[in-house]
Amino acid sequence: MSGTLVVVATPIGNLGDLSPRAAEALCSADLVLAEDTRRTGRLLQHVGSGAPQRSLHEHNERERIGDVLEQLRAGARIALVSDAGTPTVSDPGYRLLAACAEAELAIEVVPGPSAALAALVLAALPTDRVAFEGFLPRKGAARRGRLAELTGEPRTMVLFVSPHRAAADLADLAGALGPQRPAALTRELTKLHEQVVRAPLGVLAERVADDGVRGEVTLVVAGAPASVPEPVGEDALVARVQALLATGMAKKAAIAEVATSAGVPKKVVYQAVVDAGS
Secondary structure: OOOEEEEEEEEOHHHHHOOHHHHHHHHOOEEEEEEOHHHHHHHHHOOOOOOOOOOOOOOOHHHHHHHHHHHOOOOOEEEEEOOOOOOOOOOOOOOHHHHHOOOEEEEEEEOOOOHHHHHHHHHHOOOOOEEEEEEOOOHHHHHHHHHHHHHHOOOOEEEEEOHHHHHHHHHHHHHHOOOOOOEEEEEEOOOOOOOEEEEHHHHHHHHHHHOOOOOOOEEEOOOOOOOOOOOOOOOHHHHHHHHHHHOOOOOOHHHHHHHHHOOOOHHHHHHHHHHOOO
C-alpha cells in the first residue's frame, strides 16, 4: 500500500500558530522534506519530532522527485514543509505535488499559517475577489509586462516584497497603478514587531525610500476602480438615434439601442428625441 505526502503549513513567525494536527504530522512522518533543514530542525525540536530531514528547495526539487515518489510507493509517510507558511505558495513543492498527482499517490494538506491571507485580512481592503501575485519579476520586459497587466486588475492584489527591493517595487507599482491607489504594507506578521501601514501607494513608496524596511514584507493593493462611462448629453443621444434611423432601424429599436450603449434609461432617450422634435 502506497504512502502519503502530507503538506504541512508552518508558523510564519509565532510558534504558537502551529496547530496540534501539524505537530502530530511532523512527529509521525517517516521523512520531512524541508526548504532549509536548519530552520526546520528547530521546529522539529520544538515539537519533539525525531523525524529525519532531507532538503527540497528550488535548486534541487526536480532531481529529488523520483526518489520521493519511490519512497511514497513503498509506503512512507512524508511531510513537506517550507521555511514558513503554506508550501507551494511562492515556495518549493509545486512540481512534487504535480508529480504525485500524476502518479495517483495520496496527498494530504494540514492547513495553517499563510502570510498572504494574514496580510489580506489586516489590509482591510475588499476580499470578495483576490489576485495573488507573489513576487514581481526583478527586471526587464517581464517586470514591465507584469506591471502593465496589474494596472487594470480589478481584484485586490497580494504581493510578496523582498526588503532590499521594496523601494523599487513600491515606486514602480505607484508609477504603474497610480500614487493614490489604496494599499497596505505589512511586515513581521505574527511576530513581536508586527506592523501594518495602510496608505496610498505613493505614500508607502516615499516612506520606504526614506526609511527603508526590514523583515518579511507582504503588500496588499486595492484593485483598479470600475470605470464610469462619461455621461452623454441629450444632443448626442438624439444624434445617435437619428443615425440609426437613417439606416432604416425602427424608432423604438433605435431608442433602445442608444439607451443600452449610453447606459441610460430608455425613457431618457425617448424624452430627448421628443424634445428635439425627431
